[in-house]
Amino acid sequence: MNDKKTVLRKCVACNEMKDKRELFRVVRDKDGQVFLDSTGKANGRGAYVCRQNSCIETAFKKKGFLKAFKVVPPEDLRLLLLKEINR
Numbered sequence: 001m002n003d004k005k006t007v008l009r010k011c012v013a014c015n016e017m018k019d020k021r022e023l024f025r026v027v028r029d030k031d032g033q034v035f036l037d038s039t040g041k042a043n044g045r046g047a048y049v050c051r052q053n054s055c056i057e058t059a060f061k062k063k064g065f066l067k068a069f070k071v072v073p074p075e076d077l078r079l080l081l082l083k084e085i086n087r
């Protein structure tokens with residue numbers, strides 16, 4: 001048994017529940033801005049996506065984020081997330 005607290009969140013692309021630390025948190029704030037929440041504490045509506053190329057592409061292509069936020073996330077965000085994987 002693992003008694004360390006694992007917080008699970010669902011990826012908007014593959015719909016799998018994963019450890020929060022394996023996911024990116026993306027937030028839409030009250031002004032409708034969609035951005036990467038690197039602190040995990042930003043206010044607004046959050047959605048999660050795996051730190052994987054395939055899930056990020058799916059989240060943008062198959063409207064994963066659009067469904068979660070009701071707004072289209074900026075192309076810049078896609079490029080940023082893809083870059084962040086390789087950091």
Ligand SMILES: [Zn+2]
Pocket residue numbers: 011012013014015016049050055
């Ligand atoms: Zn995923």
